[in-house]
Amino acid sequence: MSSLLLQRLFDALSNGAVYAALALALTLVFRTTGVLNLAQGEMAMISAYVAALLRSEADPRFAFSDWFARLGTPWPVWAAVAAAVVFGALLGAVVHRLIMQPLEGETPLPQVGAALGLFLLINGLAFMWWGPQLRDVGSPFPNEIDDHVVLLGARLRYQTIGVVATIAAALGVLAFVQRRTKLGLAFRAVISNPSGARLVGIKVGSVLMIGWAVAAALGALGGGLIAGQLFVGPAMMSRLIVFALAAATLGGLGNPKGALVGGFALAGLETLLVGYVSFVTSDVALIYTLGILIIVLLVRPGGIFGTDVALRRAVS
Amino acid sequence: MTVATTGDGRLYLPGRVKVYLAIAALAVVVGIPVFGSTLMILRATEVAIFSVAFAGLHILSGRLGLISVGHGAFIGIGAIGAAHTIDDLGVPYLLAPLAGAICGALFGALIGVPSLRLPGAYLALLTLAMAMVLPIAMRQIDGPLGYRVDGDLHPPTWTGLDLSQINVWQYILVVVVGAATLAVLRLAIGGRFTRSLIAARDEPTAAAAFGINVSRVRLIGVILSAALAGTAGGLSLYPTPLVAGSHYPFSLSVSMFALMLALGASRLWIVLPASIVLVMLPNALISLGWPVWEPIIYAALLLLMTRVSRGQGLVSLFERPPAPVPIRTSVPTLEGPRFGGGGRNPFLLTAEPRSRT
Numbered sequence: 001m002s003s004l005l006l007q008r009l010f011d012a013l014s015n016g017a018v019y020a021a022l023a024l025a026l027t028l029v030f031r032t033t034g035v036l037n038l039a040q041g042e043m044a045m046i047s048a049y050v051a052a053l054l055r056s057e058a059d060p061r062f063a064f065s066d067w068f069a070r071l072g073t074p075w076p077v078w079a080a081v082a083a084a085v086v087f088g089a090l091l092g093a094v095v096h097r098l099i100m101q102p103l104e105g106e107t108p109l110p111q112v113g114a115a116l117g118l119f120l121l122i123n124g125l126a127f128m129w130w131g132p133q134l135r136d137v138g139s140p141f142p143n144e145i146d147d148h149v150v151l152l153g154a155r156l157r158y159q160t161i162g163v164v165a166t167i168a169a170a171l172g173v174l175a176f177v178q179r180r181t182k183l184g185l186a187f188r189a190v191i192s193n194p195s196g197a198r199l200v201g202i203k204v205g206s207v208l209m210i211g212w213a214v215a216a217a218l219g220a221l222g223g224g225l226i227a228g229q230l231f232v233g234p235a236m237m238s239r240l241i242v243f244a245l246a247a248a249t250l251g252g253l254g255n256p257k258g259a260l261v262g263g264f265a266l267a268g269l270e271t272l273l274v275g276y277v278s279f280v281t282s283d284v285a286l287i288y289t290l291g292i293l294i295i296v297l298l299v300r301p302g303g304i305f306g307t308d309v310a311l312r313r314a315v316s
Numbered sequence: 317m318t319v320a321t322t323g324d325g326r327l328y329l330p331g332r333v334k335v336y337l338a339i340a341a342l343a344v345v346v347g348i349p350v351f352g353s354t355l356m357i358l359r360a361t362e363v364a365i366f367s368v369a370f371a372g373l374h375i376l377s378g379r380l381g382l383i384s385v386g387h388g389a390f391i392g393i394g395a396i397g398a399a400h401t402i403d404d405l406g407v408p409y410l411l412a413p414l415a416g417a418i419c420g421a422l423f424g425a426l427i428g429v430p431s432l433r434l435p436g437a438y439l440a441l442l443t444l445a446m447a448m449v450l451p452i453a454m455r456q457i458d459g460p461l462g463y464r465v466d467g468d469l470h471p472p473t474w475t476g477l478d479l480s481q482i483n484v485w486q487y488i489l490v491v492v493v494g495a496a497t498l499a500v501l502r503l504a505i506g507g508r509f510t511r512s513l514i515a516a517r518d519e520p521t522a523a524a525a526f527g528i529n530v531s532r533v534r535l536i537g538v539i540l541s542a543a544l545a546g547t548a549g550g551l552s553l554y555p556t557p558l559v560a561g562s563h564y565p566f567s568l569s570v571s572m573f574a575l576m577l578a579l580g581a582s583r584l585w586i587v588l589p590a591s592i593v594l595v596m597l598p599n600a601l602i603s604l605g606w607p608v609w610e611p612i613i614y615a616a617l618l619l620l621m622t623r624v625s626r627g628q629g630l631v632s633l634f635e636r637p638p639a640p641v642p643i644r645t646s647v648p649t650l651e652g653p654r655f656g657g658g659g660r661n662p663f664l665l666t667a668e669p670r671s672r673t
Contacts, residue, residue, distance in 0.1 A: 038385070099623075108383060108437055109436075112440050116385065120570060238566065283456070284452075294426065297430035
């Protein structure tokens with residue numbers, strides 16, 4: 001394998017991890033509540049703003065930074081990202097309680113409508129408060145030019161290793177909770193049979209709320225980590241959410257393993273397209289992603305892992 | 317399953333009031349080019365264009381119960397498609413709406429075929445992705461400044477309009493084509509096809525049992541809906557021969573969806589207030605100095621109306637609830653012939669034996 005190809009694949013890894021995290025968040029919500037949360041990216045965006053606020057000194061041009069200044073900002077990056085994840089989880093829980101739970105059992109029309117309303121609300125507020133300027137969060141990992149290891153002639157950056165490892169660790173914890181704890185058991189019960197779960201005494205509403213919180217926290221983790229490369233701004237997620245939707249579909253909407261593989265596969269494909277096809281810029285890659293999305297749905301609507309979770313949801 | 321019925325209770329208005337309303341509307345349509353300012357004529361033209369696009373959304377969400385978050389993008393596809401058809405294939409300028417309709421229909425099929433076999437969320441997902449990608453794609457095709465169509469719509473001499481009144485001529489063309497499109501649609505609604513759309517929305521299984529090909533009906537609905545939006549895109553070339561990706565941002569698609577859902581997608585006449593709000597709200601907010609509030613207003617509308625009306629929109633709150641359907645059970649009535657005895661059925665609850673003629 002040429003070292004250039006390997007280099008490009010290495011570069012794709014951290015993007016892939018972030019796409020995977022966001023796709024997994026979408027998948028988690030869709031699997032548990034059947035709602036396609038189009039606002040997942042925006043929830044991650046506003047969580048990333050929390051990290052940015054905690055990283056900034058009091059600045060009159062940066063709304064709310066004087067409030068956050070009382071918390072002793074600037075915080076170290078890892079603490080700011082951790083706080084963003086906690087904020088994301090709270091936001092997810094609140095969104096479920098206030099917006100999504102009352103619409104339970106409705107047709108997709110009001111549910112998607114509410115998700116889009118949330119999308120507009122968060123995006124509009126972020127724009128109103130903070131304008132189009134980009135904010136720097138910084139990377140929690142060493143991110144200077146020399147911070148890399150050389151592997152088979154290609155540079156693997158510490159930042160990449162850190163992002164992938166962090167998201168992998170988060171997923172590990174998630175998988176452990178899912179498989180080995182009572183909460184995970186309740187979660188699985190609610191997914192496979194909500195009314196049965198209710199009958200055996202599981203508080204379905206609370207379990208779903210935790211599901212939303214976990215999904216939003218995962219999205220916030222992705223958002224906080226990518227902020228190290230991308231900067232934080234109201235439009236930071238508009239591209240990412242398309243990639244995440246495509247990744248989730250590629251892996252089979254509702255299939256966690258698929259979302260993971262889909263995220264990395266899509267990031268790899270994007271990097272290779274941009275790297276090897278001269279007229280493909282990173283914007284054009286987005287167009288190809290739409291093409292991939294359409295082809296996947298045509299050829300293998302269940303995604304690469306052929307999940308039937310998505311298809312089992314009654315066609316409405 | 318939960319059913320998103322519109323109910324049969326229509327908005328209660330006496331026939332006389334409807335006639336007055338129609339006369340008033342006609343007076344406004346005729347009065348604008350005569351008495352209105354240039355700006356007012358332009359805004360009215362835009363309202364007419366968006367009405368056609370909203371009609372597409374009405375078919376999709378109101379009649380089929382499906383979700384498109386990409387109708388602004390379908391308008392853009394119609395516009396850019398019509399622009400290039402006119403310049404590259406030599407199609408007459410006046411046929412722009414038709415060219416736009418065909419382009420819209422093609423993309424409707426491209427999006428509809430893969431997503432309609434799957435749950436409704438997939439159509440939302442694909443249209444959302446399309447709406448986000450389209451401005452970028454249009455920028456790639458024609459550059460950031462967009463594409464200018466050769467030629468203009470000068471008023472012919474028989475109209476008696478001079479060159480300075482070109483906007484009036486554009487207004488007349490847009491209103492005539494738009495009204496004709498909506499009139500044809502209105503005639504088609506209530507026909508067999510629309511009933512099959514509603515059947516496919518409310519009771520897909522029963523519709524299939526009655527011989528309706530549900531997936532085909534849905535696909536045709538999506539194509540028709542996209543074609544209407546494409547028509548609007550073609551119409552937009554009448555007043556502005558310039559097509560650019562920045563005219564069709566993602567927010568346009570979302571605003572359209574928000575308005576339709578908030579006002580109520582189930583009635584065709586909603587397209588008019590919806591497009592008036594879509595055109596006037598941003599301008600009103602800019603003149604007030606509050607442009608940043610626009611997405612927040614739409615968000616509040618969406619969040620409130622999904623909660624209050626369960627996706628049926630504002631109009632449903634004023635409608636009479638549908639008359640309760642008498643419950644008919646499938647239990648056989650205990651009448652004589654069923655039991656084959658020919659005589660009086662001992663289980664029959666009526667006191668008198670039925671006369672059997």
